[in-house]
Amino acid sequence: MEGLDAVGIFGLGKMGKNIAFQMLGKGYKVIAYNRSEAPLKEASEKGAIPASSLSDLVGKLKGQRVVWVMLPAGEPTDKAVNDLSSLLSKEDIVIDGSNSKYTDSIRHSEILESKGIRYLDAGCSGGPSGALAGMCMMVGGDRNVYAKCESLFKDLSVKDGYAYMGKAGSGHFVKMVHNAIEYGMMQSIVEGADLLEKGPYDGLDLARIMKLWQNGSVVRSYLVELAGRALEKDPGLKSIEPYVEDSGEGRWAAQTAIELGVPLTALTHSIYERFSSRNGYQFSRRLLAALRHEFGGHETKKPD
Secondary structure (H helix, E strand, C coil), X not given: CCCECCEEEECCCHHHHHHHHHHHHCCCCEEEECCCHHHHHHHHHCCCEECCCHHHHHHHCCECCEEEECCCCCHHHHHHHHHHHHHCCCCCXXXXXXXXXXXXXXXXXXXXXXXXXXXXXXXEECHHHHHHHCEEEEEEECHHHHHHHHHHHHHXXXXXXXXXXXXXXXXXXXXXXXXXXXXXXXXXXXXHHHHHHHCCCCCCCHHHHHHHCXXXXXXXXXXXXXXXXXXXHCCCCCCCXXXXXXXXHHHHHHHHHHHHCCCCHHHXXXXXXXXHHCCCCCHHHHHHHHHHHHHHCCCCCCCC
């Protein structure tokens, strides 16, 4: 970035570490800090300058400082923003590449801007492999600050893989909706695969079908490709427990949709399916079976 001596990055998890590696590969001077030692050592072996603390990271940056925060959403990012608000100077820039809730990003912007520190929220998509080879980024904040950092976003993205969304919070808002779409697409893929697996034709090769659908089919996608990879590694998926977590963005999207009166049926269903996967006892389904027995005498199954 013209006029900027270096980029600091705080947070070397799966995404942050690969972002640091890509910055180094593109010729950036990178000052890195992470609470645990192993990722920091790995980054330093690749050429990053290690910092012993967030204060040390800021101290090692010269000129107009740019600090990329890549931490879990919520308290860790809140604390980083609060700490940086007292460590940085006017016109320094904080880029939040986490999956923060967009309302938190608006608040973070207000905290920093009150000190004259500039803020951008960058929703990052592509996973760890994208962080290393090129992401898709949705960026919110002041347009002039975005223009100052645009070369960095270009260098970290695939071709045409970054864009300015609007004022603070808009980058993470668009990323939230992106993940809501992802939830619904994933649910559709797994339900279709379940029907194939339980259908009347024995021996269907689901991994091969997923690969087939990548060639000319209207459902071809990166998610279908990943489903094919998973099924190829473990056709019966016997090594995986039927327990599915959620990152939080799906919930935020559903809550926002309720507040705005926007129907979000596919996303909401997919979240409830994930919740259901974690309920080992499944009280509601047991009660449903009991109700069928009570009103109609329908047979119930006893637990093993």
